[in-house]
Amino acid sequence: MMVVLAGGGTAGHIEPALALADALRRAEPQIGITCLGTERGLETRLVPLRGYDLAMVPAVPLPRALTPKLLTVPGRLAGAISAAAGILDRVRADVLVGFGGYVATPGYGGAWRRGVPIVVHEANPKAGLANRLGARLTDHVFTGHPDAQLSGGRYIGIPIREQISQLDRLALGDKSRAHFGLRDDLPTLLVFGGSQGARSINQAVTDARPLFRQAGVQVLHVVGPKNAAEPEDHTADGVPFITVPYVDRMDLAYAAADMALCRAGALTCAELAAVGLPAVYVPLPHGNGEQRLNAEPIVSAGGGLLVDDSQLTAEWIRDNVLGVLTDTDRVVGMSEAASSTGRRNADDELAHIVLNVIREKRSEGR
Structure with missing residues (x-):
């Protein structure tokens, strides 16, 4: 099995992704995991420290308002999506799991283009633009806040490090x-x-x-x-x-x-x-x-x-x-x-979901 994680930029996106990575390895020790990242994010330091592969895509910040910068986004985003799709091809990804941030949008676009199943996790009560987009491309949408505003989202909590959760x-x-x-x-x-x-x-x-x-x-x-x-x-x-x-x-x-x-x-x-x-x-x-x-x-x-x-x-x-x-x-x-109010096992629950998505996809291909 091969999982690609897209959650870079800030610790709030990266740490839940790495907690999921740890849980996936506990469940399936031979699983392959690659994290998408950009050169400007904390993932350049945090991901290698935790022992996971990091593959870079161009950062494409999405403006929050209608400004002239919006005109430059489509071309740059297309290039980032192509880069993400290339990474998914290279590692033969079974699923892409996105946590939001700059790197998630090209990840979702690349996965949709290649027919790779998508899982979305939104940690915050107000979903960012990347995860709002990702949620439209999949039925596998999960949230870390009980009142999260994300269509189709199911509350499971936020994956946290086993060192903390236990x-x-x-x-x-x-x-x-x-x-x-x-x-x-x-x-x-x-x-x-x-x-x-x-x-x-x-x-x-x-x-x-x-x-x-x-x-x-x-x-x-x-x-x-x-x-x-x-x-x-x-x-x-x-x-x-x-x-x-x-x-x-x-x-x-x-x-x-x-x-x-x-x-x-x-x-x-x-x-x-x-x-x-x-x-x-x-x-x-x-x-x-x-x-x-x-x-x-x-x-x-x-x-x-x-x-x-x-x-x-x-x-x-x-x-x-x-x-x-x-x-x-x-x-x-x-x-x-x-x-x-806490959820100690969101990492294991999300890992179980991701593995089931992979198994369902493979069974459909038989």
Whole structure:
């Protein structure tokens, strides 16, 4: 069997694709997997690191509005579709699975041209243009958000890494806190703002440092690599406050924490719900409001708090977060509520679907 995955550009597209790749290999160890990518996306680094083949197609960003740039799209898109079709031919693809982003549109076009079955997965509540197109070319459409706006979509959740989906936070808690230099007897807040950090989150949490110390709440603050070169220990009065540029092992960071304070990207929300880690969600203040929609089902279930970026201050943290973190019963209740909204096995479920699509296609050809 040979599967081609099309989901490049951002981690939100790439990580679910790689989680599916891992699940496919667990189910069928001899399966062949090739990922489509562009030279400008994170996939150029992430895909080879995970041990998968990467084949390049030209990037063709689709304008979101009617501008003169729209006139240049058809010619460039035709070239990208031809490149994708050539890759499908070369690897003798049985199926193409698209996750959206620049690389998905030529992938869908190439697969449709070659008669290769298409599977679409949309992680966000508002589907992008690429997946709206892909959904018109197949009956195999799946979503990561229960209220996703994509015709024919069936909700299965977002595929996440097995390292996260199978995490036992309670079993790894003490070990994880020791790994980061944290105490095992204090409530712990994990703060992160995405791969590069988030200025507003970093500022509010830094301003609140004395308040954390007074409340006896320790903090692991992932500030982003552009904001720090090395880890720093700001422990005072025996209450740790650790800042790090980045964390390679987010499973350990999740296990160390009692609550997170973070953005509300689709993948972040899926991971936190899956492991039952309650969170304070701070949606990006720009865009189409998608991040707020990502967090709302978790918050509505009681598994988190939601605050506008402009309202996040040290005082807001004092009034709304510290009291929760120091109330063990409430943290436990929020953890259970968050977990009730999570999907731990979306990777295996989607892998099962993809394998069935291949088998059905092959049986039809006999």
